[in-house]
Each structure stands twice: as C-alpha cells, then as structure tokens.
Amino acid sequence: MIKLPSLSYEYNGLEPFYSEENLTVHHSKHHQAYTNKLATLMEKIETKSSLEFLLKNLQMVPAEFRGAFINQAGGYWNHTFLWESFLPNPKQEIRKPIGKMLSAIEDAFGSFEDFQIAFTAKAMGHFGSGWAWLVLDSSGEMVIIDSHDQDCPLSHGYTPLLTIDVWEHAYYIQYQNKRNEWIENFWGIVHWDKVEERFLSFTS
Numbered sequence: 319m320i321k322l323p324s325l326s327y328e329y330n331g332l333e334p335f336y337s338e339e340n341l342t343v344h345h346s347k348h349h350q351a352y353t354n355k356l357a358t359l360m361e362k363i364e365t366k367s368s369l370e371f372l373l374k375n376l377q378m379v380p381a382e383f384r385g386a387f388i389n390q391a392g393g394y395w396n397h398t399f400l401w402e403s404f405l406p407n408p409k410q411e412i413r414k415p416i417g418k419m420l421s422a423i424e425d426a427f428g429s430f431e432d433f434q435i436a437f438t439a440k441a442m443g444h445f446g447s448g449w450a451w452l453v454l455d456s457s458g459e460m461v462i463i464d465s466h467d468q469d470c471p472l473s474h475g476y477t478p479l480l481t482i483d484v485w486e487h488a489y490y491i492q493y494q495n496k497r498n499e500w501i502e503n504f505w506g507i508v509h510w511d512k513v514e515e516r517f518l519s520f521t522s
C-alpha cells in the first residue's frame with residue numbers, strides 16, 4: 319500500500335530556511351500527487367517486489383508501464399528521500415558534516431567548502447526540472463550528479479546520500495525565480511547525521 323510518508327517535523331519546522339507555505343504545498347500537494355498516481359499504477363503492475371527493487375531493476379516493470387513508473391515511483395521515492403535529508407535548525411547554527419562523513423567529503427572534493435561549491439554549481443547548472451545529488455557510484459566513489467525530471471539515481475546503480483530538489487515547485491513560493499537563494503538556505507537544514515548513516519551503511 320503506497321501512502322504519503324509523514325514528516326518527522328512540523329510544516330513550520332524548517333523555517334526560516336524553508337518556509338511553512340512552501341513545505342506544505344510541496345509535501346501535501348506535489349508529493350501527494352505522486353503518491354496517488356503511484357498507488358493507481360501499482361495496482362496495474364501487480365507486483366510483490368518492493369519499490370526500491372523495481373527502481374533498481376526497471377526491466378522488471380512491464381514495458382507498457384515503465385515510463386509512468388519512472389515518473390511516479392521516482393517522484394514518490396525522491397521526495398521521501400528529500401524529507402529524510404532535512405532536520406529542523408531553530409538556532410540557525412552553521413551546519414557541517416563531522417567525523418567519517420567529513421573525511422570522505424574531504425577525500426573526494428578537497429574540502430567541505432569545495433564540495434559545497436561543486437554541489438551548488440551542479441544544482442544551479444541543471445536546466446529545467448530535476449535534482450542534484452551526492453551519491454556513491456558502483457565502485458564506492460563519492461560523486462555529484464544531476465537527474466532530470468523524476469529519474470531516480472537508484473535506476474543507474476548509484477547509492478544516494480544527499481539531494482536537493484531544483485524543480486521550480488520546490489522553491490518558487492519562498493524564493494520565486496532565485497534558485498541560488500534556495501540552494502544557499504538548503505545548507506541550513508541538511509541532516510548530516512542521516513547522510514553519514516547512509517554513507518556508513520554502504521561502506522560497512
């Protein structure tokens with residue numbers, strides 16, 4: 319049964335970095351719409367496989383439903399992953415990864431600041447609707463990628479660690495056309511412990 323996942327924080331919990339109004343619409347309208355369409359689609363597909371398994375093995379989805387599955391299952395999974403990547407920051411302190419996560423980022427990108435610059439450039443440079451991701455590739459190398467529409471990195475052999483949604487609906491209510499301001503504020507709500515947990519579960 320596909321259901322809209324509830325958030326572990328309130329709709330105003332990511333203020334001021336991500337406004338209550340933007341989060342409410344994003345979760346209760348956009349994510350809900352993907353949820354509804356995916357639920358209908360899964361009734362037609364009639365599978366016992368998990369969503370994650372199918373996203374990793376798109377060839378297992380009947381060809382006639384595959385295009386819709388990429389859009390709806392991707393939209394459902396990507397947003398769930400996004401919400402779990404956030405943590406309220408009421409004191410508005412500056413956030414940085416620590417420990418093993420910080421070392422891994424420094425190994426891959428030189429410094430945390432260099433990583434932020436590269437991730438921001440990928441997110442800013444994405445043309446149209448899509449996402450930027452920090453992922454591990456199949457050899458365990460940490461890389462930054464972008465994906466178009468709701469295409470999910472799981473379908474391309476990547477293990478996602480962190481993402482930002484750069485569809486206009488993700489930021490337009492709060493930041494209008496200023497995607498750069500959304501990306502700047504995104505850093506204030508990244509849940510680095512969660513990102514590290516994803517990283518360690520891959521490497522251990």
Ligand code: MN3
Nearest residue numbers: 348483485488
């Ligand atoms: Mn979105």
